[in-house]
Amino acid sequence: MKAVVINEYGSKDKLVEQEVQKPVPEKNQVIVELKATSINPIDWKLREGYLKGMFDWEFPIILGWDAAGVITEVGEQVTKWKVGDKVFARPDTTRFGTYAEYTAVDEHLLASIPDSISYEEAAAVPLAGLTAWQALFTHGSLSEGQTVLIHAGAGGVGIYAIQLAKHAGAKVITTASEKNHELLYSLGADQVIDYKKENFEEVVSNVDLVFDTMGGEVAEKSYKVLKPNTGKLITIVGEPDHDAASAHYVTAKGIWLQPDGEQLQKIADLLDEEKVKSIVGSTFPFSRQGIYDAHALSETHHAVGKIVITF
Numbered sequence: 001m002k003a004v005v006i007n008e009y010g011s012k013d014k015l016v017e018q019e020v021q022k023p024v025p026e027k028n029q030v031i032v033e034l035k036a037t038s039i040n041p042i043d044w045k046l047r048e049g050y051l052k053g054m055f056d057w058e059f060p061i062i063l064g065w066d067a068a069g070v071i072t073e074v075g076e077q078v079t080k081w082k083v084g085d086k087v088f089a090r091p092d093t094t095r096f097g098t099y100a101e102y103t104a105v106d107e108h109l110l111a112s113i114p115d116s117i118s119y120e121e122a123a124a125v126p127l128a129g130l131t132a133w134q135a136l137f138t139h140g141s142l143s144e145g146q147t148v149l150i151h152a153g154a155g156g157v158g159i160y161a162i163q164l165a166k167h168a169g170a171k172v173i174t175t176a177s178e179k180n181h182e183l184l185y186s187l188g189a190d191q192v193i194d195y196k197k198e199n200f201e202e203v204v205s206n207v208d209l210v211f212d213t214m215g216g217e218v219a220e221k222s223y224k225v226l227k228p229n230t231g232k233l234i235t236i237v238g239e240p241d242h243d244a245a246s247a248h249y250v251t252a253k254g255i256w257l258q259p260d261g262e263q264l265q266k267i268a269d270l271l272d273e274e275k276v277k278s279i280v281g282s283t284f285p286f287s288r289q290g291i292y293d294a295h296a297l298s299e300t301h302h303a304v305g306k307i308v309i310t311f
Helices: 041-048 120-123 126-138 157-168 178-186 214-224 240-249 261-272 288-299
Strands: 002-006 013-017 031-039 067-072 086-089 101-106 110-112 145-152 171-176 191-194 210-212 232-235 251-254 280-285 306-310
Touching: 013 240, 013 288, 031 086, 031 120, 031 288, 041 288, 067 101, 067 120, 086 120, 086 261, 101 145, 110 261, 120 306, 126 157, 126 210, 126 232, 126 261, 145 157, 157 171, 157 261, 157 306, 171 178, 210 214, 214 232, 214 240, 240 251, 280 288, 288 306
Parallel strands: 145 171, 145 210, 171 191, 210 232, 232 251, 280 306
Antiparallel strands: 002 013, 031 067, 031 101, 031 306, 067 086, 086 110
């Protein structure tokens, strides 16, 4: 099968298109023929070699960890799924990713794609949607009536976080450049702060939860806006500064996404009910050049919504 791989770490120039062995399903796996995948920062961070301490894999490495497509084979112990089912998933993090015509996925990580959404819209969801879900609810314990500050609301994760938080009955504050304010209000944000013109820490206070997708100075300033004693900061960009959190009488936690088919199915149901929607900002064709261009856009940190690859 055709895949776009890296045979060494480095820049976008290390992406190459080559023939690789088509996967064979293990007993509890299915093979998905990809119709779409999407780009996430982990893709190019891993390509650059930033994560090799965490994932010490041999080459070639197929990047990509969002799958949307059709099941073409099922393992002998798979009972819930059959050939022809339309599914999407955030597969396990292995060196056999989704920049390929076919990928193997453990059956418990799969969710059904509702007929009401496209493969492109489905492919945008798994990694970003599950990250938002787990940050807000699994770790952040966000509940109705609470206030959440979501940094970088127009990004791939932020767009789902705004919608999921609003659906849960929270007051949603987010940061974004002015050109994205209208979009974020339409998704349910109650307050959008233009980070280029305002310092969020000067206009926000008494927040129950901060969802940090930025790190650095943004994270440091976020401790000031949390409710003392009960406030929480959840970050997806490394380990937070626990001393700074303690100094402000709040808690902080760094999380790493756990693939979860049941949670993904809950998001799928919200998509079907039009309570959540995918914002596909850009699409590129499945090719070496398409993925090269998609990485270039992702690396700017200014893509709106998700960057999707179509097959």
